[in-house]
Amino acid sequence: MKTTFRMMKTKHLSLLLAVLAGGFLLSCEEDDGAENALLDAQNEINVVDVTTHDGRPFSTGVEPQSNAKYVGGPGGGVMMQGFYWDVPAGGTWWNTVKNKTTAWANAGIKAIWLPPVSKAQNGPYSMGYDPTDYYDFGNYNQNGTVETRFGSKTELQALITAAHGQSMEVYADIVINHNSGGQSEANQYTGGNTWTDFTGVASGKFPRSQHDFHPNWVHSNDGGSFGGFPDLCHDVPYVQDWLWGRSDAVAKYYKNTMKFDGWRFDYVKGFEPWVVSSWNSAVGGFSVGELWDSDVNYLNWWANNANSSVFDFAAYYKMNDAFDGNNLNKLNDDMMWKRNAYKAVTFVTNHDTDEIYNKMLAYAYILTHEGYPCIFYRDYETWLDKNKLNNLIWIHNQKATGNTSILYTDTDEYLARRNGYGGNPGLIVYINNSNSWLTRWVPTNWNNTQIKDFTGHSGWYPTTQSGGWVEIQCPPKSYSVWSPNI
Template identity: 75%
Template structure:
């Protein structure tokens, strides 16, 4: 069931009791966000906005009441040449200071395309850039030593590191005669340089266990998880892939690639044997499918339902669809929300989308290029601070129409929560809304509004939002 509640707003008969309030309905805004670019980064009154204290006292991430934020630490075709691990390492302290709690890295082991591979065609799960095979010693991203240095640095900054795990398919094997197909197949992995998890046609469909499982990918040899030998090497042995990643390489969690290709029991069994955070890439907008997979895999799942709803809402002028069901509404503890990733990037009004996921329930993800290259980093840091410090409690949707969306986080364990106002119209907007706070002064922690209204005794208050932008209101404390 949805965890939200639609409340109709009745503004008639209420009087404004705001403290230091100014009516600016027809005034010209001094700050306007157009096509993800901030034209003038000031308050309505021209003063610099207040981003909040985005740095922790000791320069390391400290979990606030709203939790943490994940950084996807790569994009498709990052620079090759073995420099990426050090590139990310140099940014870890800044990401920690901004309030990010974890980094998701690309597949780290040696793949068929050697120095040019993004890792999604794995050959040797135990070669992190320390064996000479597939035309290179280092991976596209760097050496094993550099990867270990990055993970060590992230842990020193109190950040977790998640490995991208490709379990559906392999690539880079040698040709061998296959009695199950009557042809030669590229399924001979007996010569992997690490000497670990050697494979043959017996470990790939079709074989003695059947013709196929849930799905193959791109014509690559399809790994057979029904094989006890495969299970032994993936998660059972003390030097299994999962235990090696966790105990030797010190990864803290897992992003499972293309989980449509095998049953959710695979991730469930991995998690039972290995532990750590996990999230699956189940590319499906059907929230029932997402919830089914997450429950059966005992794992979080990327909230593709929310992803496509945000595109419809913010790019197609229909914020009413944010009333629809999404994974974060079904189970926020198993929903990883995102605005873009290395595979898909369809949302144009990204700052509104980030304002949405960073003020709502779920585990929000920041895409590397959005943060480091394309969007306003100071604005994103402000939203991260709001998420970590104010976005607590369950969610009540207070108002929606085509252009406006207002929702309340109801607070938790002494934290007051917040009210977020997203305005996709071309004009400043104002609304009376019900809060959880009686006779208390609030402010917009984005700095987009200079109002400091005081809630009425019945907890109602009038708030505002700039055009093509957002505001986030909470107690002025």
């Protein structure tokens, strides 16, 4: 739906209105000026409703227990990527993350995404993306180590228990496209030797051989080989049985024994979406796929066929174009959260890619908009202002409700409204990528209501007019988030 109005921009030093004690005190001349400015604004603004669902909060799994630290708000949850590339080796990482669970829960983090937890070919130095034994969590002497890079099985279970004690979920990074660390064997399908003999894995579970990889007796290749690693064939019934079918399958062991609540599937371009759908049907839980592609049609097709969420790479690249390319009009472009907000995981950076420079503007965007936002460990713990991120997390959890209407964009301004849901009033976010304070008249859903900027960046407490219009402001290279002062 689209409604056409007009909107006016004014610089901070030429404000038409002064705000005192939550209201406007104006002379007759000022009343005339404000009325003219409002008429100009109403004739200029272009309100575009970008989503069509009812705006319910996003469900990402089990509900928190009443005695837990994390308490879900009306806006849904926030995910923490609980690692970065080359976290410290030496088996200390699980304890590092465990010691942060209380603080993260208090900040409003709903879930933690962990790196691949099983033993991989590079042993104590591996980040886990070269898996050897899916059932070795740091409890077998294999590939030159007992512990994984991150720690022992006991420490991993203690981390999961600690997170659950804070009513947070824990998501496992699942690498099922390729394997590594097998022994060499004569391969009847290639006529040479391949590193496809995994019959001697220390756990004794899911032994694999040349028949379970491409090429094999099913077909020669699935087009999803990665880095020269042996490419697992999901069309083999034996592979399906060990991944999700049998009672001690990988999926069921991770869910029922290790107590994981959900899954991040690595490199899903390497296999068909029915694989993820079958896994999810077998064990449930939250699910998100790493489909590294900016094509929204492809992202949406995959999410629907996989019965899974997907990382919103379309939004990622558009945010880079908008905030670093100095053209916030790019935020009008199509993104996964606009197509299917309930299956979109939005993010600003991750362990693989870190292109956006103006990160706080990007976090202000994803934490006020629809989708399931994911925060990167190093952004939160090291690189950015944790207090500002915590403020945005609170805003997301408490205020970011309802579907979205884009109110205005130009090269350096973006304003959008979350329309509220279930009695929650929603919000208006104002992002300013210019070097000056800016103000705008905007249409709200709140009549004769005092509002405030919940970021604290503005000291204004304006009252909306009887028709819902109000003037708000935003500092340079920053953002403000407005909602009723309740």
